[in-house]
Amino acid sequence: MQYTREQICTELVEIAKRFAQYGWLPATSGNLSIRLSEPSAPLVFGVTASGKDKVRLTKEDIVFVDAECRPVDPTPLKPSAETIIHAKLYEATGCGAVLHVHTVANNVLSELYFRQRYLELNDMELIKGLGIWEEHAGIQVPIIENYANIPKLADEIVNRLELRVPGVLIRKHGIYAWGNSLFEACRHLEAFEFMFRYQVTYLQCSQAFALGN
Numbered sequence: 417m418q419y420t421r422e423q424i425c426t427e428l429v430e431i432a433k434r435f436a437q438y439g440w441l442p443a444t445s446g447n448l449s450i451r452l453s454e455p456s457a458p459l460v461f462g463v464t465a466s467g468k469d470k471v472r473l474t475k476e477d478i479v480f481v482d483a484e485c486r487p488v489d490p491t492p493l494k495p496s497a498e499t500i501i502h503a504k505l506y507e508a509t510g511c512g513a514v515l516h517v518h519t520v521a522n523n524v525l526s527e528l529y530f531r532q533r534y535l536e537l538n539d540m541e542l543i544k545g546l547g548i549w550e551e552h553a554g555i556q557v558p559i560i561e562n563y564a565n566i567p568k569l570a571d572e573i574v575n576r577l578e579l580r581v582p583g584v585l586i587r588k589h590g591i592y593a594w595g596n597s598l599f600e601a602c603r604h605l606e607a608f609e610f611m612f613r614y615q616v617t618y619l620q621c622s623q624a625f626a627l628g629n
């Protein structure tokens with residue numbers, strides 16, 4: 417799907433408000449982007465600027481950058497340091513939108529399963545939300561160390577991509593999820609986060625159940 421600049425600004429402001437209401441963008445964290453350029457053209461994408469309260473985001477808080485994360489227009493806005501991860505994901509996957517949010521569930525699971533470097537999700541209906549339709553499907557969501565060096569983190573994310581899994585977890589940090597359009601990226605992210613909340617709740621309940629028996 418091809419978006420105009422105006423559409424990108426409108427869509428990013430709306431989706432940021434929605435995710436902020438879910439509590440997925442706490443303390444001005446997280447960043448969301450949509451690709452402007454055609455897949456065959458040099459990369460340009462619109463991304464939420466650094467340090468903004470996402471509930472109060474406006475169209476003026478969206479910055480358009482190139483593959484090196486340099487603003488393509490004169491702007492006082494600073495793209496977030498994490499914008500380089502968006503750029504690498506666009507180039508590696510050819511996707512149309514990238515969403516990065518921090519939730520308690522994705523942080524807890526990324527730490528609990530860090531030793532094996534992936535989180536396994538099996539046989540859940542919402543795996544279909546990731547576009548995987550086989551019966552009893554199982555997937556492994558990669559978990560990456562939260563390197564302070566963002567270019568290193570971006571390279572590690574790209575090295576660990578699982579082609580059919582449209583997301584990666586960063587240890588005690590958050591998730592990056594993507595899709596061909598904003599609609600698809602949102603569906604992926606919401607499916608992941610539902611399954612993460614399930615997994616955390618299941619672990620808590622099964623422990624309480626075991627203690628009670």
Ligand SMILES: [Zn+2]
Pocket residue numbers: 445446498516518589590
């Ligand atoms: Zn982050």
